Amino acid sequence: MRLLFLGTPEFAVPALRALIAGAGGVQCDVRAVITQPDRPAGRGQKLTAPPVKIAAQQAGTPIIQTERLRTDRAVFDLLEREKPELIVVVAFGQILPADFFCYPRLGTLNIHASLLPKYRGAAPVAHALLNGEARTGVTIMKIDAGMDTGDTLSQTEVPIDENATTGEVEGLLAVEGARLLMETIPAYVSGAIAPCPQDSRLATYAPRIKKEEGRIDWSSGARALHNRIRAFNPWPGAFSLLRGQAVKLWRSRCLDSTRLGGGSPGQVAEIGREGVTVVCGDGSAILLTETQLPGRNRNSAFDMANGLKLKPGERLGAS
Numbered sequence: 001m002r003l004l005f006l007g008t009p010e011f012a013v014p015a016l017r018a019l020i021a022g023a024g025g026v027q028c029d030v031r032a033v034i035t036q037p038d039r040p041a042g043r044g045q046k047l048t049a050p051p052v053k054i055a056a057q058q059a060g061t062p063i064i065q066t067e068r069l070r071t072d073r074a075v076f077d078l079l080e081r082e083k084p085e086l087i088v089v090v091a092f093g094q095i096l097p098a099d100f101f102c103y104p105r106l107g108t109l110n111i112h113a114s115l116l117p118k119y120r121g122a123a124p125v126a127h128a129l130l131n132g133e134a135r136t137g138v139t140i141m142k143i144d145a146g147m148d149t150g151d152t153l154s155q156t157e158v159p160i161d162e163n164a165t166t167g168e169v170e171g172l173l174a175v176e177g178a179r180l181l182m183e184t185i186p187a188y189v190s191g192a193i194a195p196c197p198q199d200s201r202l203a204t205y206a207p208r209i210k211k212e213e214g215r216i217d218w219s220s221g222a223r224a225l226h227n228r229i230r231a232f233n234p235w236p237g238a239f240s241l242l243r244g245q246a247v248k249l250w251r252s253r254c255l256d257s258t259r260l261g262g263g264s265p266g267q268v269a270e271i272g273r274e275g276v277t278v279v280c281g282d283g284s285a286i287l288l289t290e291t292q293l294p295g296r297n298r299n300s301a302f303d304m305a306n307g308l309k310l311k312p313g314e315r316l317g318a319s
Helices: 010-021 051-059 073-082 124-130 166-190 222-231 301-308
Strands: 002-007 029-035 039-041 046-048 063-065 086-090 108-112 135-142 152-159 238-242 245-255 268-272 275-279 285-292
Touching: 002 010, 002 073, 010 029, 010 051, 010 086, 010 166, 029 051, 029 073, 051 063, 063 073, 086 166, 108 166, 124 135, 124 166, 124 222, 135 166, 152 166, 222 245, 222 285, 245 275, 268 301, 275 301, 285 301
Parallel strands: 002 029, 002 086, 029 063, 086 108
Antiparallel strands: 039 046, 108 135, 135 152, 238 245, 245 285, 268 275, 275 285
């Protein structure tokens, strides 16, 4: 079966590799990979290839990189030339024109990192963590003109550990999504499973996260703050001011059963080898375990406190 693959980040790599390898006995001829251009990354802003491009190069699969697919003639020339029977899209990062995903005989399939119709949108995992969900999953769906509104073909659930970050959950879902895709394709092609319309009355939404959302408001409760810190790891990173510096907060533990005797929100209550305990708005506490000062590497919150000679009573969130 002739197939085109569209994807960009690490989340899409397991699916691409499974399709190229023919995992589960699925025989797919991946004719080309379409991905986004190389982008500056890291402190040095070095031009860096997207993970899907690297995986395609390793497999010797032809690649097209496009800044704007809907106006890129090379992409539509590829469609005409290769005549794919199926297109698979995984976190490509651009909205597809309707004539594109309707082109192949079998349509265009997508791996979405939620149990649709919950969490339609660009950041389903981050929003699931923000909301303290205990479970999430992946959905194989047919793309239509809406935002994640297409008919579903299959789903699988995955539990969420209470301390797991967005990056960690996305890593699990990437593997599960690839496995489910390889199970779903032959059943879909043979007619053993039929597309199922979503119930839009049950839909919830997960819009793209903005960088400024990472700022921590210590008047919130411990559980909400812990969920925010893990939801924004790896991007954009939760942060709080400390002595006028924006300190990234990468990992924490919720101490919502702990009630501290006094202290205002954001105030450092205790410093120990496990981390820095901070007062939250509901009188409970959060334990910061991994932090990062500007221009430094990530390290333990205890090491940061030692380096700064941080004392109980100092306050995060204050300039």
